[in-house]
Amino acid sequence: MRPPFKISDVSALVKDKFGLDVEVETQFISYADQNFLVKVKPTSPKPVNIQELCQHGYVFKVLNDDSTKNPDITAVQTAISLQLAEQDFPTTKPVLSVNGNYQEQVEATQSTAHEDNDDDDDDDDDDDDDDEKEKYEELSVGCTYTKHIARLFEFNPAKTLDQVPLTTQLCYELGLAAGKLDWTLQTLPVSYENVQGLKTKWSLSELPNMRTSTHVISSNEQREVIEKIIDEFDGCLLTNFDSFSKGLIHSDLNECNILVEKHSICNSSKSFFINQEQRKVGNNNESKVSAPDDGYGLCGIIDFGATNYSPYICEVAIAIAYVMLNKHGIPPSEGAHYVLKGYLEHKKLTDLELNYLRLFICARLAQSFINGNIAYSKDPENKYILKHVKIMYPLLENLWHKSNTDVLNEIMWTKKSF
Numbered sequence: 502m503r504p505p506f507k508i509s510d511v512s513a514l515v516k517d518k519f520g521l522d523v524e525v526e527t528q529f530i531s532y533a534d535q536n537f538l539v540k541v542k543p544t545s546p547k548p549v550n551i552q553e554l555c556q557h558g559y560v561f562k563v564l565n566d567d568s569t570k571n572p573d574i575t576a577v578q579t580a581i582s583l584q585l586a587e588q589d590f591p592t593t594k595p596v597l598s599v600n601g602n603y604q605e606q607v608e609a610t611q612s613t614a615h616e617d618n619d620d621d622d623d624d625d626d627d628d629d630d631d632d633e634k635e636k637y638e639e640l641s642v643g644c645t646y647t648k649h650i651a652r653l654f655e656f657n658p659a660k661t662l663d664q665v666p667l668t669t670q671l672c673y674e675l676g677l678a679a680g681k682l683d684w685t686l687q688t689l690p691v692s693y694e695n696v697q698g699l700k701t702k703w704s705l706s707e708l709p710n711m712r713t714s715t716h717v718i719s720s721n722e723q724r725e726v727i728e729k730i731i732d733e734f735d736g737c738l739l740t741n742f743d744s745f746s747k748g749l750i751h752s753d754l755n756e757c758n759i760l761v762e763k764h765s766i767c768n769s770s771k772s773f774f775i776n777q778e779q780r781k782v783g784n785n786n787e788s789k790v791s792a793p794d795d796g797y798g799l800c801g802i803i804d805f806g807a808t809n810y811s812p813y814i815c816e817v818a819i820a821i822a823y824v825m826l827n828k829h830g831i832p833p834s835e836g837a838h839y840v841l842k843g844y845l846e847h848k849k850l851t852d853l854e855l856n857y858l859r860l861f862i863c864a865r866l867a868q869s870f871i872n873g874n875i876a877y878s879k880d881p882e883n884k885y886i887l888k889h890v891k892i893m894y895p896l897l898e899n900l901w902h903k904s905n906t907d908v909l910n911e912i913m914w915t916k917k918s919f
Contacts, residue, residue, distance in 0.1 A: 520548035520599040530885040533565040550597035555655040564650040591801035596653040663756035667829035674799040676843020686749035699809040709735040717874040745812035753807035754820040760801035818861035834911035859908040866897040
């Protein structure tokens with residue numbers, strides 16, 4: 502479940518844990534965590550642990566129940582973000598608290614249902630002490646207390662990919678970024694023992710364990726398709742896992758974790774992801790859709806909360822799955838083509854791995870569909886969840902009922918393209 506904090510709670514929490522006087526600008530839509538954009542007041546003191554205040558503000562991130570139960574995993578993910586930032590990888594940096602930590606615990610008070618106390622109605626002469634006692638009992642009996650991990654990140658004001666028209670150039674740059682990220686992650690000084698523990702419900706290899714959760718899918722037809730995908734994916738992992746190339750991956754390259762800017766702002770000569778020649782690849786004669794001169798370019802990747810040690814085919818399949826869900830006008834297979842084309846410039850995949858690309862795309866869609874239904878059953882007011890769930894199954898059904906050869910031909914066109 503998501504944390505129950507309100508906007509009115511945030512300023513005091515940021516002051517207490519990070520020493521900043523802030524005003525809350527907005528709460529971002531999110532899947533399971535809570536994310537608040539805060540701006541530092543001009544009168545705020547500068548804490549000793551913050552060398553320079555971020556002029557764009559900060560994101561106060563409160564983790565959900567499941568993530569809070571695994572502080573060691575969060576610590577490793579934070580270390581990865583810091584190491585990437587040291588290599589000038591364009592991502593948001595975590596901020597030290599007043600206690601010198603990158604993560605702190607915050608306590609939430611959540612009201613619960615109360616039973617009516619009829620005896621109180623018969624006594625009209627309660628004094629002030631009784632009133633105070635009632636208030637205390639209401640707080641202690643009528644509330645539950647939950648603890649959550651909270652972190653503070655520097656805010657990047659760039660747009661997210663879901664806020665701009667999708668182009669083949671952006672798809673290509675997303676593939677380049679994913680490949681460059683995975684290449685960079687393999688160079689980080691992170692121990693194998695630590696990264697082996699980085700498993701969450703969003704780790705694609707965890708999909709077989711979700712078979713017991715398919716009951717949340719109300720449609721028998723949809724549930725049957727999802728279970729078939731799980732079974733085939735499980736068999737693929739059992740047979741081929743040792744043959745797949747593996748390493749640290751982002752594991753959640755959806756459109757809300759990809760930052761973009763106008764080309765006029767992006768300085769391609771200094772871009773971490775892309776050079777001037779690569780700026781043109783997605784706009785060549787292969788494509789029916791091109792980016793205008795004043796279009797957007799990719800400038801960053803955020804949220805390493807799902808980072809884990811997995812086959813590299815998972816990374817590109819996840820990125821492709823979300824691009825194919827995008828409704829900005831590019832045919833799904835064309836967007837997928839350019840993501841794969843960009844990825845393979847930095848990370849090579851074998852014919853065996855590419856042969857399972859369709860299955861891994863379907864696996865991610867199935868995983869997201871299950872998690873979305875679970876989350877929606879617990880939090881029907883969360884519009885972020887509905888965003889993908891409503892459009893996910895038609896795409897999944899289409900991919901699943903096509904032959905593997907047909908889907909791969911649509912995505913890859915010809916191997917000469919790569």
